[in-house]
Amino acid sequence: MTKIRIAIQKSGRLNEDSLQILKNCGVSIDNGKDQLKASARNFPLEAFYLRNGDIPQYLRDGVVDIAIIGENVLIEKGEDIGIAEKLGFSKCKVSLAVPKSVKYKSVQDFEGKRIATSYPNTVKKYLKEKGVNADLHIINGSVEIAPNIGLADGICDIVSSGSTLFKNNLKEVEVMLTSEAVLAVSPKISEERKEILRKLQFRIKSVLQARQSKYVLLNAPNDKLEKVLQLLPGMRSPTVLPLAEEGWSSVHTVINKDKFWDVIDELKQAGAEGILVCPIEKMVL
Ligand SMILES: Nc1ncnc2c1ncn2[C@@H]1O[C@H](COP(=O)(O)OP(=O)(O)OP(=O)(O)O)[C@@H](O)[C@H]1O
Ligand SMILES: O=P(O)(O)OC[C@H]1O[C@H](OP(=O)(O)OP(=O)(O)O)[C@H](O)[C@@H]1O
């Protein structure tokens, strides 16, 4: 039986969330702690556990068909590789930073300076667009320490909470790009495996859509229903059912999880009671 071959980070920030999203899609595989390859029990899929930075080359060579990888790594090493889906986790930036004490004015301040980074192609391209020439020092990790040990004047690395920069007395001065985990596709994927990818993508979309949404149930007196319904956009329109108690109705709807907090007070003021907010597991539009 033909299986789609997916690359997953062996260990690190993407491993757990990658396996979780597949699990939510009904695709169960072992976590790769003791093995480099594992097959799903209930879907035609084989997982290869690899180093993040090696994945673009595996995709390019067609050794794997798809991968879950940080967009930032594709921008650095795989601009020729397509993205099928953004996955909404491992959100971060790739930024330039300098010591806090530096009086920074603009990106031109990097002219002739030394920049330590694990993202040389991204930095080169960015500085070229700005017409700035700098001297790059390529290192693989602990980049933030470079200015403190005299190796560089500034750095380019991943920033999320900013706490690593803070601890190393650095400040973010330019955001070069924002990134999140994505489902990347090999340019060499076969038609047969594209069909499996379509099935997987359909499931992923249902899971991601559901993560964004909440199922809301509430009760309202019939004379206040109109006002309550105005506040609630549904997938098509809210469901309204009569309660056993005369003069009352139950309203069911689906709402964007962020929008819910905007309307909760208004719903209560409009007369809604007994409001329940429930997670949704899958959502097919
Ligand atoms: N602090 C962070 N917050 C959010 N996402 C991050 C953060 N650091 C890295 N990422 C994202 O997670 C991906 C994997 O990061 P991680 O540090 O686990 O791997 P790595 O050290 O780059 O690679 P390798 O697998 O080769 O060890 C990065 O490419 C980036 O997209
Ligand atoms: O803004 P923050 O929330 O502090 O996150 C940014 C840090 O996270 C990543 O390192 P990681 O912890 O993955 O260590 P690594 O260098 O060993 O990959 C990245 O390389 C930064 O150093």
Ligand SMILES: [Mg+2]
């Ligand atoms: Mg890291």
